[in-house]
Amino acid sequence: MSNPVDDFRNVRRERIGAQGQNSELKRSADAFMHQSIPAGYSYNFEWLGRPIIQYPQDIMAMQELIWTVQPDIIIETGIAHGGTVLFHASMLQLLGGDRKTVSIDIDIREHNRKEIEAHPVFKNVTMLEGSSISLDIVDAVFSLAKGRTNPMVILDSNHTHEHVLREMELYAPLVKKGSYMVVFDTIVELLSEQASADRPWGPGNNPMTAVDAFLKTNDRFVPDTEIDNKLMFSVAPRGYLKCVKDM
Template sequence: MNEIDKFAQEVEQNISSLGDDKELQKMSSQWLQTAGAHGYTYNFTWMGRPIIQTPQDIIALQELIWTVKPDLIVETGIAHGGSLIFSASMLELLGGDGEVLGIDIDIRAHNRAEIERHPMSKRISMIQGSSIDEKIVQQVIEVAKSKQRVLVILDSNHTHEHVINELEMYSPLVKQGSYLVVMDTAVEDMPAGSFPNRPWDKGDNPKTAVWQFLKENDRFEIDSRIENKILISVAPDGYLKCVKD
């Protein structure tokens, strides 16, 4: 075994060990809950724009994009645009003509202006409207028709009903070997009432939608290796790998 393979084997052993350590996983979840009370995920930027993710999930997405090498990344939910910028910068590093398509029901003027003046804007397109509006979905499908490999990230309205609709509408775009990533599944792991000003809560959130989706769709499975590796994640059970076309 050469040194590269030896190191890779050691990493896999580390990840497997982390996956077996239930106490450490519990501590990580508790840590995220405590840090979340301080607005932890709001404190980071990517190339100057707020990204609203944990650094651990950013690293996980970096690894996925580098491995999958998508020529289209579809993201629902834009907010300040940091995630679009991140995805575009990864595609820039990969080279080629990869594009990012963002959908949001309300792209605020100041955020749009900052995204459009950013150096990575050359790879970004945006559509304003509900991600589950059939007309919006058809626009996305038209863009995806000419693409070989699509990666989808769902991060908009976090209610069960909205996310299950997104999963059903966007999952056909993802082919074997690529990923459908559902963010903020960690809502299910938070105490009930943690989001008093939001329409989602424990029992009604992205994770419950993922669980229902996987009961009805055998093309995807949870890639537990990712969450075992990063430990702290807003997307437990949310990294869905497409295992067949």
């Protein structure tokens, strides 16, 4: 006798696979991305009252990952207005138990810090101010992660190749088989130079080039292409990296 829950999931998996081969749908998704980024589309959304600066598709993908992986600690680089801090904290509180969020930014602006710390889901959050690749910050993160059995790492700070590659090298050892290291804004590689003309990153120097370089020397992680096929448009294509091997 078939199981209707499994049947639904199997049909969904087949549909997602077919989407990855749908060239017309992919062209439409690419067109939306190229039009929506200069329009500032990602700045339109909030999570529990704080700007989250993400595409809804990526927020949905992250909640699926967190619910499936059930990490006991999430380490994220990049805080901005704090929406992702509260998103991760609220998801971990839904999971219950002893779980923690560690959020890092080189400049936590005082008005943002005040709003984040006053939020009702802020408990079990630690914010660290400093460069995510400085040894003192890395040491602090590893200290906070000590004894944790299932960390998840999310990288969304400085988007230059050198910085992101170094973040990946430093924080990848925390991630265990079955969990994820998610690298945001890999989309920069697929955009025009004008899209990042006022930034120190751009085509040829961005998170996607860092991911490609990292994967050449690290076989513990693989891009989760099912997520890419599911979302169709995302700021993190090939950036959802699943850990498939233990250290």
